[in-house]
Each structure stands twice: as structure tokens, then as C-alpha cells.
Amino acid sequence: AQSVAQPEDQVNVAEGNPLTVKCTYSVSGNPYLFWYVQYPNRGLQFLLKYITGDNLVKGSYGFEAEFNKSQxxxxxxxxxxxxxxxxxxxxxxxxxxxxKLVFGTGTRLLVSP
Amino acid sequence: SAVISQKPSRDICQRGTSLTIQCQVDSQVTMMFWYRQQPGQSLTLIATANQGSEATYESGFVIDKFPISRPNLTFSTLTVSNMSPEDSSIYLCSVVEALNTGELFFGEGSRLTVL
Known part of the structure; x- marks a missing residue:
């Protein structure tokens, strides 16, 4: 069965610094991978996806994600x-x-001024 | 991407009552899903809403508690029956536009509080 792990409940970063939010997955075959963002009292917004091709995918709001098959x-x-x-x-x-799309437990990102 | 409208956006309900949530999409979509997000939790798939036939429920969810309708390719309803405080959650309608890539698009959600 497919599964996703987000090991960090919260990530804190100062404005202007780079950020990383971690995700690992488990599937039997080839994965389709997605990132979503949820603002307070809102639904989920799609950020980016990896289907095939380049391991570095770019999405909305300047976000990007790196697919690493070996890890x-x-x-x-x-x-x-x-x-x-x-x-x-x-x-x-x-x-x-x-x-079926399986979601991780979520990571709260807090960016301080 | 499809525009998804959910009603009601929020409601406060009494224990033992039932509430029906509506999901309207502005275009025909292949697949529609209903998710639940309990307070401080991730999203859990309740069921796949199948057009013209019975919904496909995930483990732990049953039709008597969460009856679902999908009369056409743009509309679906989810009913939360005989509610208890444990049903207090955000219920999210989602759709898949392209089967080959499969990203979901979500409505704004319906926040239910059961007293």
C-alpha cells in the first residue's frame, strides 16, 4: 500500500532564508507525487507535481521540489x-x-519576519 | 483548473441530526472524491463518488453513515448522518480533471461542528 511520511510537524525559518519541507514515500510501482498548501480556514491548493522527467519540478509561488528515487x-x-x-x-x-491519493500528516511552516 | 463550490461553508449541528453537503463543479470531471480532515489531522479519503452508481467507500466508512450521491458529472452530495461530536471536521470535495496525471483540486471545504 502506498504511504507518505512527513517527519517534521513544524519547520521554522527566518524570512529570506531558504526553506525545505521533507517528504518520503512508499509505493510498489512508479509514484506520482504532489505538494499542496493549506492556509487557515481554506481548502487545499495544488503547488506542484512530479509525474516523470526532470527530477527538479517547479511550481506555484516560487516553490520547487526534488524527486530522489534512491532515497x-x-x-x-x-x-x-x-x-x-x-x-x-x-x-x-x-x-x-x-x-487514490494518500496524504502525509502535514508540516506547519512558520516564517518569521 | 475546475472551480469547485461547496455548501455550506460551515455549520453548527446538534447531536443526532444529519447534514447534507453539496459540491458543484463548473465543468464535467471524471472523478470526484470526498475527504475528511479532523481537527489538527491530515486528510482521509471517505469515498469515491461514482456517477450514476453507488459510491466506493474506504475502510472505516460506511454508506449508512456517509451516504453519497452523484447524479451527474458536475455535482455530488455527502450526507453526515446521525452526527456525534466526533464528526466535527472539515469535509472536502475534490475532483480529478486529468486521469493521466491525477492531481486533485479541492473545494474550500465545509467545516462542521457538532454539539
Whole structure:
């Protein structure tokens, strides 16, 4: 069965510094990987995805993520954090051929001024 | 991407009552799903809403408690029946536009508080 782990409940970073939010996954076959962001009292917004091709994928709001097959990881990154990036971030995985999307437990990102 | 509207956005309900949440999409979509997000928790898939047939429920969720309808390709409802305080959650409708990539798009959610 597919699964996702987000090992950090919270990540704290100062504005202007680079940020990384970690995600590892487990699937039987080829993974489809996704990052979503949730702002307070809002639904989830799609940030980016990895399906195939380049291991570095770029998404919305300056975020990017690096797919690493050997480490089964898909960490979310941004070169320079903004206070407005403070939110809850979810990693998700889908196995090719299956429609079900499985979410991690979420990581709260707090960017301080 | 599809625009997804959910109603109600929030509600306060009494124990033992039932509430129906509506999800309207502005375009025809292949698949629709209902997720639950309990306070401080991640998202858990309740069921896949199948057009014109019974929904497909995940382990731990049953039709009597969470009846779902999907009469066409743009609309679905989720009913939370005989509510208890443990049902206090955000309920999220989501859709898949492209089967080959499979990213979900979400509505804003319906925040239910059961007293």
C-alpha cells in the first residue's frame, strides 16, 4: 500500500532564508507525487507535481521540489522564504494505475519576519 | 483548473441530526472524491463518488453513515448522518480533471461542528 511520511510537524525559518519541507514515500510501482498548501480556514491548493522527467519540478509561488528515487524522497524547497508562505503543507502520493491519493500528516511552516 | 463550490461553508449541528453537503463543479470531471480532515489531522479519503452508481467507500466508512450521491458529472452530495461530536471536521470535495496525471483540486471545504 502506498504511504507518505512527513517527519517534521513544524519547520521554522527566518524570512529570506531558504526553506525545505521533507517528504518520503512508499509505493510498489512508479509514484506520482504532489505538494499542496493549506492556509487557515481554506481548502487545499495544488503547488506542484512530479509525474516523470526532470527530477527538479517547479511550481506555484516560487516553490520547487526534488524527486530522489534512491532515497524515495520528494522534498519541497524555496530559495527565499516569505512570511506569507506560513501555512500547512501536505505531501501526497498516488501510484500509477490507482486513483487514490494518500496524504502525509502535514508540516506547519512558520516564517518569521 | 475546475472551480469547485461547496455548501455550506460551515455549520453548527446538534447531536443526532444529519447534514447534507453539496459540491458543484463548473465543468464535467471524471472523478470526484470526498475527504475528511479532523481537527489538527491530515486528510482521509471517505469515498469515491461514482456517477450514476453507488459510491466506493474506504475502510472505516460506511454508506449508512456517509451516504453519497452523484447524479451527474458536475455535482455530488455527502450526507453526515446521525452526527456525534466526533464528526466535527472539515469535509472536502475534490475532483480529478486529468486521469493521466491525477492531481486533485479541492473545494474550500465545509467545516462542521457538532454539539
Amino acid at each position: 524515495t524522497s520528494f522534498h519541497l524547497k524555496k530559495p527565499s522564504a516569505l512570511v506569507s508562505d506560513s501555512a500547512l503543507y501536505f505531501c501526497a502520493v498516488r501510484e500509477w494505475g490507482f486513483q
